[in-house]
Amino acid sequence: MTGREELPLDSDVEVEESANRLRPVHLRLRFVLLVALGGVLGTAGREGLALLLPTTHVPWATFTVNLVGAFVLGALLEALLRRGEDHAHRRAIRLSVGTGVLGGFTTYSSLATDTVLLRDDPGTALAYALGTVVLGVLATAAGVAVASLVPEGER
Template identity: 50%
Template structure:
């Protein structure tokens, strides 16, 4: 898990360096969290369809799911970005950003689950 977390955090760090914010909005964090939610939904569903959470599947879940995607996605940076938006003259933008992140993130994870369910075959 620790190694996976380090990899995921490094990938997020590099993306945050190369992806610009637009109009004062923390879009890169938004996109990273949505991608992570989608991939995690897909990964967990795909693993579950292949059998019990044991052996190699458990190692993949812990390394890639808990570790990499846990390090890749970031609640703390999301919270700081949302707080920064609250401190501007338009706090409603911060509220909209926070709500959109949660709702679109949930939809992204469901989309990942649906994609894996359509492609997967139970072992």
């Protein structure tokens, strides 16, 4: 066995040979651009939703995008898993939509900032922070459950 065959590979560090060089997935321009483009779209979607939702004491826009994003990510990853291994177009979808769009759409840094800004109302701050995390886990599980109802595709 060569050293390459002995190393465990996962989908994000898998390498391809190009001119006798090994290139990790995160260094392939195609995938970097897919994530970047998806991030732009997701961030624009988050801003659009923030402009639509009324501004109140509780940051509902951040709360909403994080829960919707958690649900969609759970459904997306389960659906992709049911369709086969993380290669070719499935990897491109996972990276562009999962990492890019949903990474740009969701915003846990804003969750942290918003929680600090609610410090004058500790009960609301605690309910907001814990509620987002707990409901986010449940939303992810719901997304997985919904996607699992769809029959498995060709592997």
